[in-house]
Amino acid sequence: MQNKLFNFCPNCGKQNHTFQVNKFHCLECDYVYFHNTAGAVAVFIEVGEEVLFTKRNLNPQKGFYDLPGGFTDYYESSEQTVIREIQEELKLDVSNEKIEYLGSNPNEYEYKNVVYHTLDLFYKIKLTKKPKLELQQSEISTVVWKKLNELDLTTIAFESQRKFIEKLVLNLC
Numbered sequence: 001m002q003n004k005l006f007n008f009c010p011n012c013g014k015q016n017h018t019f020q021v022n023k024f025h026c027l028e029c030d031y032v033y034f035h036n037t038a039g040a041v042a043v044f045i046e047v048g049e050e051v052l053f054t055k056r057n058l059n060p061q062k063g064f065y066d067l068p069g070g071f072t073d074y075y076e077s078s079e080q081t082v083i084r085e086i087q088e089e090l091k092l093d094v095s096n097e098k099i100e101y102l103g104s105n106p107n108e109y110e111y112k113n114v115v116y117h118t119l120d121l122f123y124k125i126k127l128t129k130k131p132k133l134e135l136q137q138s139e140i141s142t143v144v145w146k147k148l149n150e151l152d153l154t155t156i157a158f159e160s161q162r163k164f165i166e167k168l169v170l171n172l173c
């Protein structure tokens with residue numbers, strides 16, 4: 001996917017550059033910017049056979065189902081991202097829970113006309129009962145609990161999650 005922005009060099013302001021894969025190169029002043037892959041996490045919170053999905057309350061993909069998670073911050077481990085995002089989105093403290101890494105998938109995330117390439121890291125947290133949640137209404141309109149093998153994948157917001165859920169259902173990870 002091509003970026004629609006990045007028309008001008010942020011260093012010299014001229015409009016004479018190449019943008020190949022992740023490398024912006026200004027041919028006037030030799031400035032180089034790497035639009036690198038960003039780390040992100042997505043978490044399967046499981047109770048019995050059911051998994052929690054949030055319904056997105058903002059674009060991209062407003063109204064579609066999503067797993068809790070988000071971008072890693074600077075200086076943060078991906079496990080810390082899991083704990084922080086679940087606290088922010090659901091007001092749920094999982095700092096004492098086992099956070100199990102499952103695998104990863106690449107993803108594209110378009111926000112305000114800029115395409116961010118992410119590496120989505122998938123984690124699982126098993127809880128014994130459904131927790132009481134307080135939703136971050138700006139990002140999430142509601143939550144649902146679904147069995148993965150009964151889930152309509154067309155209602156899932158992101159390709160990386162759809163593909164990962166397909167693998168999980170087939171017991172490939």
Ligand SMILES: [Zn+2]
Pocket residue numbers: 009010011012013014026027028029030031
């Ligand atoms: Zn320049």
